Amino acid sequence: xxxxxxxxxxxxxxxxxxxxxxxxxxxxxxxxxxxxxxxxxxxxxxxxxxxxxxxxxxxxxxxxxxxxxxxxxxxxxxxxxxxxxxxxxxxxxxxxxxxxxxxxxxxxxxxxxxxxxxxxxxxxxxxxxxxxxxxxxxxxxxxxxxxxxxxxxxxxxxxxxxxxxxxxxxxxxxxxxxxxxxxxxxxxxxxxxxxxxxxxxxxxxxxxxxxxxxxxxxxxxxxxxxxxxxxxxxxxxxxxxxxxxxxxxxxxxxxxxxxxxxxxxxxxxxxxxxxxxxxxxxxxxxxxxxxxxxxxxxxxxxxxxxxxxxxxxxxxxxxxxxxxxxxxxxxxxxxxxxxxxxxxxxxxxxxxxxxxxxxxxxxxxxxxxxxxxxxxxxxxxxxxxxxxxxxxxxxxxxx
Amino acid sequence: xxxxxxxxxxxxxxxxxxxxxxxxxxxxxxxxxxxxxxxxxxxxxxxxxxxxxxxxxxxxxxxxxxxxxxxxxxxxxxxxxxxxxxxxxxxxxxxxxxxxxxxxxxxxxxxxxxxxxxxxxxxxxxxxxxxxxxxxxxxxxxxxxxxxxxxxxxxxxxxxxxxxxxxxxxxxxxxxxxxxxxxxxxxxxxxxxxxxxxxxxxxxxxxxxxxxxxxxxxxxxxxxxxxxxxxxxxxxxxxxxxxxxxxxxxxxxxxxxxxxxxxxxxxxxxxxxxxxxxxxxxxxxxxxxxxxxxxxxxxxxxxxxxxxxxxxxxxxxxxxxxxxxxxxxxxxxxxxxxxxxxxxxxxxxxxxxxxxxxxxxxxxxxxxxxxxxxxxxxxxxxxxxxxxxxxxxxxxxxx
Numbered sequence: 001x002x003x004x005x006x007x008x009x010x011x012x013x014x015x016x017x018x019x020x021x022x023x024x025x026x027x028x029x030x031x032x033x034x035x036x037x038x039x040x041x042x043x044x045x046x047x048x049x050x051x052x053x054x055x056x057x058x059x060x061x062x063x064x065x066x067x068x069x070x071x072x073x074x075x076x077x078x079x080x081x082x083x084x085x086x087x088x089x090x091x092x093x094x095x096x097x098x099x100x101x102x103x104x105x106x107x108x109x110x111x112x113x114x115x116x117x118x119x120x121x122x123x124x125x126x127x128x129x130x131x132x133x134x135x136x137x138x139x140x141x142x143x144x145x146x147x148x149x150x151x152x153x154x155x156x157x158x159x160x161x162x163x164x165x166x167x168x169x170x171x172x173x174x175x176x177x178x179x180x181x182x183x184x185x186x187x188x189x190x191x192x193x194x195x196x197x198x199x200x201x202x203x204x205x206x207x208x209x210x211x212x213x214x215x216x217x218x219x220x221x222x223x224x225x226x227x228x229x230x231x232x233x234x235x236x237x238x239x240x241x242x243x244x245x246x247x248x249x250x251x252x253x254x255x256x257x258x259x260x261x262x263x264x265x266x267x268x269x270x271x272x273x274x275x276x277x278x279x280x281x282x283x284x285x286x287x288x289x290x291x292x293x294x295x296x297x298x299x300x301x302x303x304x305x306x307x308x309x310x311x312x313x314x315x316x317x318x319x320x321x322x323x324x325x326x327x328x329x330x331x332x333x334x335x336x337x338x339x340x341x342x343x344x345x346x347x348x349x350x351x352x353x354x355x356x357x358x359x360x361x362x363x364x365x366x367x368x369x370x371x372x373x374x375x376x377x378x379x380x381x382x383x384x385x386x387x388x389x390x391x392x393x394x395x396x397x398x399x
Numbered sequence: 400x401x402x403x404x405x406x407x408x409x410x411x412x413x414x415x416x417x418x419x420x421x422x423x424x425x426x427x428x429x430x431x432x433x434x435x436x437x438x439x440x441x442x443x444x445x446x447x448x449x450x451x452x453x454x455x456x457x458x459x460x461x462x463x464x465x466x467x468x469x470x471x472x473x474x475x476x477x478x479x480x481x482x483x484x485x486x487x488x489x490x491x492x493x494x495x496x497x498x499x500x501x502x503x504x505x506x507x508x509x510x511x512x513x514x515x516x517x518x519x520x521x522x523x524x525x526x527x528x529x530x531x532x533x534x535x536x537x538x539x540x541x542x543x544x545x546x547x548x549x550x551x552x553x554x555x556x557x558x559x560x561x562x563x564x565x566x567x568x569x570x571x572x573x574x575x576x577x578x579x580x581x582x583x584x585x586x587x588x589x590x591x592x593x594x595x596x597x598x599x600x601x602x603x604x605x606x607x608x609x610x611x612x613x614x615x616x617x618x619x620x621x622x623x624x625x626x627x628x629x630x631x632x633x634x635x636x637x638x639x640x641x642x643x644x645x646x647x648x649x650x651x652x653x654x655x656x657x658x659x660x661x662x663x664x665x666x667x668x669x670x671x672x673x674x675x676x677x678x679x680x681x682x683x684x685x686x687x688x689x690x691x692x693x694x695x696x697x698x699x700x701x702x703x704x705x706x707x708x709x710x711x712x713x714x715x716x717x718x719x720x721x722x723x724x725x726x727x728x729x730x731x732x733x734x735x736x737x738x739x740x741x742x743x744x745x746x747x748x749x750x751x752x753x754x755x756x757x758x759x760x761x762x763x764x765x766x767x768x769x770x771x772x773x774x775x776x777x778x779x780x781x782x783x784x785x786x787x788x789x790x791x792x793x794x795x796x797x798x
Contacts, residue, residue: 242722248717252651260751319646355642355644
């Protein structure tokens with residue numbers, strides 16, 4: 001089906017959502033900027049902003065200073081006393097929580113290191129127990145608009161069920177329901193895949209902002225891709241797009257724990273890097289950091305390990321480029337470290353495996369949100385419903 | 400950027416385009432159906448249809464018969480005397496042309512067998528020389544709205560330049576410009592990749608109609624994929640998405656003419672099938688058909704060749720499913736024959752290489768437009784501008 005037909009009442013809701021989306025994404029904008037961006041009259045913008053102020057979603061201020069004659073254009077920014085969400089990044093050895101306001105403002109952040117991978121029930125209990133402290137640290141009150149959670153596995157975004165998260169050992173875990181049952185009543189819970197949320201965040205407010213075709217490839221113990229196509233997330237039919245860690249890249253390669261041989265993960269996952277560098281496979285994040293530190297100081301074995309992973313990574317990127325032809329590939333997790341040290345090895349392998357005409361290049365970049373890409377992405381899905389319909393179920397006020 | 404803000408004059412143009420798109424895609428619809436589908440009033444639909452009739456794009460008729468009381472709802476269908484496009488499928492050994500009207504109505508079709516792959520200049524001359532006969536055979540007159548051409552290679556859709564079509568031996572060929580210079584003045588020329596156009600056609604009016612995440616994998620001498628994501632074509636940054644024929648699936652595999660080893664094409668392309676079956680590599684289309692015919696009558700060598708290709712094809716589909724998680728994969732060209740004979744071998748390999756949770760299945764299907772998928776897709780891109788803006792540069796008539 002094409003876009004729906006336009007009607008006047010739908011126009012007002014639509015335009016309210018457009019303004020809130022602009023302010024959420026870009027921060028404070030002048031009324032004049034909003035007028036220019038949306039192609040609406042100054043008086044229409046004024047009325048819509050008044051609606052959003054009354055809803056407690058935006059605040060207006062008059063910029064100080066200024067030397068031009070005439071009335072200065074009011075600044076419209078996210079309300080500092082407005083709604084917030086709780087964003088969570090569940091990983092194998094750490095759970096990170098944050099309270100985040102409109103505009104992506106991180107108001108408080110808390111990281112909890114774990115001894116072992118949590119069960120879904122343990123993760124849900126830990127999140128719910130941690131929220132009061134987090135909210136207090138942020139100087140906030142009331143309940144969050146919703147809770148958004150990143151997990152390293154496949155997710156059914158409609159039900160919040162985690163289909164398979166191999167390194168958490170979760171399978172068909174009704175995590176969204178478990179968490180919603182423990183959380184405050186009427187607080188929606190949204191669950192997303194880590195790579196999907198990471199690319200969403202980098203696309204909304206990170207290094208991929210101006211790009212419409214992007215891959216975020218995340219390297220941890222497992223490997224996954226988050227993909228943006230035509231400016232929109234590629235989720236696929238069951239929400240499992242980008243699960244490329246167990247793509248077989250060499251049928252003669254090493255045995256994989258999944259039962260196949262030569263999966264991508266066996267060439268570029270954290271354990272492959274640690275094994276090549278002769279490091280223990282426990283505490284992967286700290287150990288991979290030691291490999292990168294050693295490589296930077298010229299340690300031959302560490303450097304060779306990073307370069308070997310870089311070459312395999314470049315080959316994998318070649319296959320992704322042939323399939324998706326992205327403009328930008330963001331390399332996150334341990335791949336950011338590999339990129340910083342061995343970009344030339346990645347690019348040489350990529351050139352060899354890409355079909356495209358010579359001279360066409362994809363840009364490789366580190367994430368600009370650092371380790372927080374997936375966390376910020378969890379906040380984005382938690383805010384999405386409010387941004388799409390700032391009025392919610394409320395009727396339009398009379399004008 | 401989000402969708403643009405809505406304004407009244409833009410609404411009328413938008414709604415005209417919506418109606419034309421419905422009629423182009425689905426054929427004749429009653430005014431009542433249009434009213435229900437678009438959520439507009441009956442009088443608004445009536446006025447918009449009158450505009451489209453005046454533009455010569457649709458025709459109204461009163462259905463005969465009917466036993467219900469009351470005035471019957473007028474049928475709104477594509478105008479039979481309305482605009483047409485010329486669609487062309489350029490392949491290595493054949494050029495196929497068709498005159499196609501709104502609604503995808505094929506009015507005349509002509510296939511020209513070639514002795515050798517044409518140069519861009521030869522292909523353009525052949526097309527332009529063939530158009531008058533084609534138009535006459537269709538009982539049409541005047542110039543086409545535009546010319547849409549399918550080629551088996553990478554295409555820059557903005558310039559119409561073919562970056563690389565290995566089996567035509569075209570590289571950086573300004574084919575769109577060459578053809579536009581030869582064609583009648585002011586007739587736009589649109590060029591597309593064969594797999595991209597094939598998936599567009601199957602999505603618009605074929606087996607993929609009700610699906611939003613689709614891959615069309617075409618097997619000829621080369622191999623390519625056309626991809627639909629979120630209901631929209633995935634083209635990528637340079638329009639080269641889906642160029643997976645030279646993805647290395649086994650670094651220890653056979654040498655490929657591209658200089659690498661173990662490309663997908665060396666396992667599943669027409670030459671791989673013919674080689675396994677002990678057939679000559681010339682006249683690939685006819686020879687692959689002979690392999691399928693022999694396999695269907697129980698010839699062991701032919702059957703084994705088809706099953707071997709089927710297993711490699713299933714593995715390749717596994718990688719695509721992990722990356723894109725489509726709902727439907729359409730197998731065209733020689734892959735349609737492989738599917739008809741060895742579906743179980745494809746599916747067994749696919750199951751083995753897919754990461755998804757058990758029980759989730761992608762549907763494998765033959766194209767419902769047969770060999771004409773790419774040709775019909777070429778007509779779709781040729782009509783796209785008219786469908787998007789039925790008024791073109793014309794002003795809105797007063798109401």
